[in-house]
Amino acid sequence: MALLELDQVHKHFGGLAAVNGVNVRADDGEILAIVGPNGAGKSTLLKLIVGLETPTRGAIRFAGQEITQAPPHRVRQMGIAMVQQTPRHFASMTALENVALGALFGRAGAHRQEEQALELAGEALSFVGLADRRHDLVGHLNLHEQRFLELARAIAGGPRLLALDEVMAGLNDTELEASIAIIRAIRDQFNMTIIWVEHVMKAVMSLAERVVVLDFGTILTEGLPAEVMRHPAVVKAYLGQEMNHA
Amino acid sequence: MIANILDGIVLGLQFGLLAVGLTLVYGLGGVLNLAHGQMAVAAAMVVALAQAAGLPIWLAAGLGLLAGGLMGLILDLTILRPVYRLRGEARVLLSLLLTLGVSFTVEGFLNWRYALGALSLRIGGGAVEILGVPMRRGSLAASAITLATFAALFLFFRYTSLGRAVRSVIEDQEGARLVGIYPHRMLRLILVLSGVLAALVAITRAMVTPIDVHSGLSITTFALIVTVVGGLGNVAGALLAGLILGIVNAVAADLIGTYISLIILLGAAALTILTRPAGLLGVRE
Structure with missing residues (x-):
């Protein structure tokens, strides 16, 4: 059974559809990476999960409970913690x-x-x-x-799910390795599910067990990291250049 | 001059404590409570009525503090509810308008029911000499209570998890929510505390000079000036600004005149906004 389920989730800012009918599920103890170009809707998706934004349409369920309209402090107390790119x-x-x-x-x-x-x-x-x-x-x-x-x-x-928003950005190689090790240790020791938005593809390839690729607020493809990175649509849309640089 | 400075310190400590309530409520919730002075006066009238009914002073004072806290809670549960639905400037402006309305209502009611009501607490015994200046025991008792309250507030905010939770909301509301803290619960707590502090200042001020039903406006004005100079949301700034402005007020009132001293204080607040918008101890964002 999935720990987290996003069912046809939409988020519109005025006329802009930042997230457009996304279905995502994360299982217990899974490390799921969400990647995509700038403006793909990745960070918005995380904010919807932790309650910082409310979906325009759709439903979000965590551990079988509906959390679609829950405020951030309630979501946190239910077991979803978030770490953002800029430390708060x-x-x-x-x-x-x-x-x-x-x-x-x-x-x-x-x-x-x-x-x-x-x-x-x-x-x-x-x-x-x-x-x-x-x-x-x-x-x-x-x-x-x-x-x-x-x-x-x-x-x-003691959360059950950890949402990470580009926590590897701006780190040198040593720090990157240390961060990957710590996140893996958190999952292994606490059996925590990790949903992780990231641009640093080297870290994604090393740590993620499944990858979801977002583009223009919709899911382009999803699957095992190696498979997803070879997907022609992904290479064409976004990842080709970055993969070559990673 | 020494006598003026000592008088200024007594007054300044109370200014500072008044401003603490105002500044914390603003820092937490973006609500500027212009009924702060009237809450203090209403609590003072509760003490006066309780005394008149024959209750001992400690019990009467306790009722006054309770009344102050209750008024903070009632504000939170009633008139401020539409304010909480707004953000930014609209939130501040609506809070200004609504609490101004509350201040008129409370003052009007007190003036209608207890036009000659006043609280004056005399503490017996002769004067005590400080630095060669005879000080009334009432002034010393008021200062001691105020200082003790500041110390308790410092300990609360520095060493308790609840105090740190309040500080976290002032520093970064979104960050606090992500930690699991419910900002509105902290605001409610601080509105109650703010009411208790306003009542405490009214009671201690009555040990120095009578508090009557018309004192609310001047209390709110002084609290607002100290809040601006100290920095919105800054407790230590409120204490420092209270002391400085208390001394300036006492010296100016003696050397020039009471009305001029208020103009000088308003000028100090305006100058602070122009030169240090975040206040004496505030950190510019």
């Missing part, structure tokens, strides 16, 4: 305090106490390798560390 940390707080917010508020019915939240936050920071930076203000972390901090904040709430 709280600059006046330490790394530990940032992650503790995720542990405390990120799960409905958990009723965690402050001490327990801080303990979970510490464990999450250790998992992503930031244990020794726990008392640093987040402004003192570099971009790569800030993204890991956001991953820690996401997993601290």
